[in-house]
Amino acid sequence: MKKNVLIIGGGGVAQVVAHKCAQHNDLLGDLHIASRTKSKCDAIIASVHEKGAMKVPGTFEAHAVDAMDTAAVVALIRQTGAQIVINVGSAFVNMYVLDACIETGAAYMDTAIHEDPEKICESPPWYGNYEWKKREACEQAGVTAILGVGFDPGVVNAYARLAADEYLDTVASIDIVDINAGSHGKWFATNFDPEINFREFTGTVYSWQNGQWQSNKMFEVGQEWDLPVVGKQKAYMTGHDEVHSLSARFPEADVRFWMGFGDHYINVFTVLKNLGLLSEQPVKTAEGQEVIPLKVVKAVLPDPASLAPNYTGKTCIGDFVRGTKDGKPAEVFVYNVADHKEAYEEVGSQGISYTAGVPPVAAAILVANGTWDVKKMANVEDLDPKPFISLLNRIGLPTRVKDADGDRPVDFA
Incomplete structure (x- = not known):
């Protein structure tokens, strides 16, 4: 219908x-x-x-x-x-x-x-x-x-359910890894709405471990992952939506989200944050004009949609799910690889x-x-x-x- x-x-x-x-x-x-x-x-x-x-x-x-x-x-x-x-x-x-x-x-x-x-x-x-x-x-x-x-969230949630249903008998941990190994050619830009992007990374990093919520700071916990197609990539434990629903469905499992960041992104992000430019609280300029620093930063950065024509490289996003199969320890990685140039050619x-x-x-x-x-x-x-x-x-x-x-x-x- x-x-x-x-x-x-x-x-x-x-x-x-x-x-x-x-x-x-x-x-x-x-x-x-x-x-x-x-x-x-x-x-x-x-x-x-x-x-x-x-x-x-x-x-x-x-x-x-x-x-x-x-x-x-x-x-x-x-x-x-x-x-x-x-x-x-x-x-x-x-x-x-x-x-x-x-x-x-x-x-x-x-x-x-x-x-x-x-x-x-x-x-x-x-x-x-x-x-x-x-x-x-x-x-x-x-x-x-x-x-x-x-x-992520979405397909990675389905990957976790698929691993539990099809590949493992028990689930001990779910590590979602999101790597963008592409290049947009800009000095600095975010891949989606800068305001949402920065808000996501200025808060507490929540993960579900040992049956309870664990708190960390952004870029505090990093790990290198060896992935298909994109190879070895450094990713950091990050707060993300799917952790907050998967932890309810798999309460006995550790649930973490990892996102790849280059040193340049981390350096720029850290400077902006330390200067107060990622604040959502309004401030007054010397001329008496009230502005919200985060919205000013958003206004001067490239529109994420404008990055598409020159974007090259690939993404790799998937779930490392560990547990047991037939009484023995087992691990499965369920994933997708996408290509920036192919995406642009198909849908712009x-x-x-x-x-x-x-x-x-x-x-x-x-x-x-x-x-x-x-x-x-x-x-x-x-x-x-x-x-x-x-x-x-x-x-x-x-x-x-x-x-x-x-x-x-x-x-x-």
Whole structure:
């Protein structure tokens, strides 16, 4: 059954979502995209048509909406007849869009956890502060709400569930490793919204170890990982969304997230932080003008979407899952490798946006055909990973597994 889709957002990830929805509009129906700035949506739709991405003739329309105005989102959902809302806007808008979906009955999905602009790094588990409080409302309304269905969080959650279901008998630890071995050619830039990027790395690093939350500082704990294709890479334990849901599903396992950072990024980040330029608290200039330092830094850095044309290299993101198999210690690495240049050639975005934008479209297709239309709130690890990973294999994000039996594609056929 076709289900019309409304995409919320106008950035690099939204562009990927738009192209992928267009490539599968025979399964999804009418398409709509909305952000605060309609011209961004118009440009995305133009790029869809330039690439000839629409699989079959159909509707793809742009709209303006303030996604922090629930009533406006409700009106737009009803106006467009959207039955699935893919929210890839700022992390600040999640709860407003979710409330609109609960009111209208539309299915909801996002790719990152909700954040309050006034707060940085709230107490764990992060999902418990906002999203999980709406579980009952979703179930009462029969609304499917899939949380964090990007790559990380999202696909990596499915990888953890797959490892537990298919490759191991018990799970002792889950280490999610995210390496971007690409180069954008800029002196300094962030791969996604600088404000969200810096907020993510200025707070406490929470991990789930020994059955409890552990706190560390950013860049305090580092480790070298030897990965397929990209080789040996230094990564640091980082606070991240999926730790806060996987720790609830696998409470007996240690759950950690590791992200790769180069020395240059760390040096620039440290200087900005020490100077107070990553603060979200307003300050007054000598001229009496009030500014928020973090927003000023965001304004002077390159737009992440502008990095795509010259981005080269690959990403490697996956889960090292350790436990036992047949009574013996075992380890499995479930992973994906994506290419920045290939992503740009296909959809006009860089690889980071590509890995974040393809999974929610796969989830939308699974909701549309009923496979994942669960009529309640779920994190990705709560859902059967096989149809999700199988679909991703076909639409641009193939999964591989490396264990004692070798390195091979994941194939459920």
